[in-house]
Structures are given as C-alpha cells and as structure tokens.
Amino acid sequence: MIQSGVALISLTTLSSVRVMGDPVFMITGASRGIGAATAELAAAAGYRLVLTSRHPEDLVNLGTRLGGPDRVWAAGCDVTAWHELAFLASRVEEEWGSIDVVFANAGSSVVTSFTTDQGAPPPDWSDMVLTNICGPAYTARATMPALMRSTGHLVLTGSAAGRGTRPGNLYSATKWAVTALAQNIRAECTETGVRVTLLQPGLTDTTAIPKTRTTEPKLAPADVGRAVLYAVSQPTTVDVNEILIRPTGQGPYR
Template sequence: MKNKTAIITGASTGIGKETAKYFLERGYNVVMNSSSEANLKKAFEDLGAPSNAAYVPGDISERKTAQQLVNLALERFGSIDVLINNAGVFSPKPFLEVTKEDLERFWKINLLGTYITSQEVIPQMVKQQAGAIINIGTVLVDHAIGGFPATAPLTSKGAVHAFTRQLAAEFGKDNIKVNTIAPGIIRSPLQGKMGIENADSLSGLHLLNRIGEAEEVAEAAYYLATADFVTGETINIAGGHTVGHSI
C-alpha cells in the first residue's frame, strides 16, 4: 500500500520539526515548510535527509508557497493525505500598545497562511475523497490569562479555531476531517522568542504541574491524521490548563 503524504508548515523547529520526525518514523512521506531556508535545510539534515521527505522554503501567507508545496507533494509522492498548519507567530503585548502592523503580522501568518494553504490542498483531498487537516491554535483562546496580554495573536488564533469548525462542516461530505490542536505551554524555541528564559517556571498553569513536550503535540497530530470519525473538534494538549489550576 502506498505511503501517505503529509505537508507540515513551520517545520524547521519546535512542534513542527518534532511532528515531521514523528510522521517520518511512521512511514509517512513529509513535505516540510518554513520561512527560513537555512533553518529548514538544517532541520531536514538533522532528520537524516530521508528519501521520504522534501522541503519548500517560503512565506506561508503567499499563495505561491502553498502552490509549491502542493506541486512538490504530488510530483514526488502522488498524494496529499494530511495538512498540518503549524506555522505561526505569537508574542504578548498590552492591548493599548498594539499597532496596526502588529495585527497585520499575526493575521497574515497565523490566519491567512492557514486559510490559503488549506485552500490549495483541499482540491486534491476532494479528488481523493479523503484527507485530514490539522490546525494549530492555543488553549488561550478559551482560557485567557490577565497577566499575559495577547489580544493581537489571540484574535488570529481564535479565527483559526472558528475556521476549523466551518471547514469541517463544508467538507465533511468529502470525507475530509478538519480539527484543531490547542497546545498549552510546550517546550520549544517559542518561549525564548517571547523572552521567557525558563519555560518550566510556567508549570503551575497546568494541573499536571509540568509543561508539555513537542512530541506530545506530534502524538495528537498523528492521532487526528489517522482518526476516521473525528472532525470539527479542538483537542487541548495542555495538561489540564483549561480545566483549572493548582494553588
């Protein structure tokens, strides 16, 4: 039986890179994307430059990047079975200090990139009458934190959550499953980019009193990629973050 193919955006570091590794180890063909060609090439080489992987550098908010991903996946591997819209940016900023440029940056990468890439992939999934799309959101959409002002990125991520549900409704008849993974605090380079030097200091936000690992998000993505009766859902991978807190 032909191996299935997954496209993973934002795959050069953190959750995206670990998810690419997880799928490759389970026999998937993987087409990786990142806006940084140098980081993407390094990630590809770190994974052993496997024959069942390929990569396309480029800005995911530009349609030509999504088209290149689709074309490469079909030329090299013959199908597109899974799309993981992982590429995104996130950083806190007080509401009254947010600029138009801040908003445009988050909406462009987090929402527009997810929307356009899905638009380019779905025609092939309709043709196949099968497919899975997994969008990466955040638990903060449903569980805000007063001391972590993030209205700008959260409006874009909230839109991704809504996009998931409507897309699931529109393409359920074509056997295309669309779901969201909403991570809590996950050990990745993202914390450093936000100025958080010790990510483990945030463990108390989760009932399990630890932060998550990128592989745990990859496990959830693999489950959703293979689940045949799950669509329109948001799966929290957050150690109980949305349920309550320890004191």
C-alpha cells in the same frame, strides 16, 4: 517568495525517484518546535514528509536525519503568500502522487497591549495576524483539492489561548480565529471525506514563550506531536474535531 534553490533542488531530485505508495504528510512551520517534533513522529510512522519554513536552510539537518531527499521534501515557503502555497501543493501532488495529511502549523507570536507601550509596537502586529489567520486559511485552500482526492486529513494548530479572554492579547484573538476557521472548514468538508482537526496546545516549550511565563508548567513539543499523530491515525470513520492539551498544572484560563 519561494526559496527556489531549495524547492527546485528537491523537485529535481524527487522527480527522478517518484516513490509512490507511502502517504504524504505536509507540515508548515516545520523547522523547530511542534512542527519539527511532529515531523520526527510522522517519519517514524512511515510517512513521506513535505516540510516548509520561511528559512529553508533550517530544514537541512532535519530533512537529512529523517530520510534524505527520497523521503523528505524541504521547501522554502511563506504561508502568508498564497501563490507560494498553491505552487508547492500542486508540485507535491504531481511528483509524489498525493497529499494525505496537512498540518497547518506555522505561527507567530508577539506581546501586545492596547493601553500601554509594553510589547511590540502596532506596526509589528500585522505579520502575526497574517501568519496565524491567513496562513492556515491559505494552507487549507491550497491543499484542499489534493486532500479531497486522497480523502485526507487537515490539522490546524490553534491554542488554548483561543478559548478564553486574555487581556490585551492579540495572539489570543488570532487563535480564536483559527478555532472558527477549523469549524467552518469542517462544515464545508462534511461531504468530501476530508477530516479536520483543531489542535489547541497549552503552553509549550518553544522559542515563542514570553519571558513572563518561562517558569510555568510546559508541554514538550513531542507531547503535542503525539496528539497530532493520534488524530490522523484514527480509522477513516472517525473524525477527531478538537484536541485541547495542556501541561499538568497549567491554569484553566492560561
């Protein structure tokens, strides 16, 4: 359910401001890691921001730092809940006039095994699957009408794990699905002017790193954020379809 206290406070404040002109950049999973780093870079590039998280209280400090209520719309939103995304997208376009970039970044990861009891038990797998597959699919569908009107840009966070075989790794399978999702959305968008980019980061220094990989080479979240800004800053005649970015030294199948 949308955290109505945060979302509606933002709506009340912003509806009185109605700042038009600067493009609007929406980021799901924005409270930390890649999402927060990308928000910092997008704010510096002049975007107004729509930042979402399941835990909107985690967005308060970030939103204040990046410009306050006239530049940042912080909203509680669960990307596995279609109606929450649809509601938010319609209100943002109504109040701010457009949605120009959408970064479908929210994701989840748990360790899995099909032959042992290591990792999370199977009942705990479903949230990861819903977040990583339905999340970007719902985000794309909810914001696509606005993106078509603005001839905007959709970016989806996949993973280097979505390119190779990882024994027993359900997370990898969900990111394979995101790879296909991005390609299929782009195929449907070719006549709309909407650009679609699949971002495939390698191991990134976030709270989701498995303990077994903490000593491996890692990207900083801002490294990935810069790749996002690179894609969306290209001329409208350029559609960057895929970006694979790994830390120097990461093995090709990791």
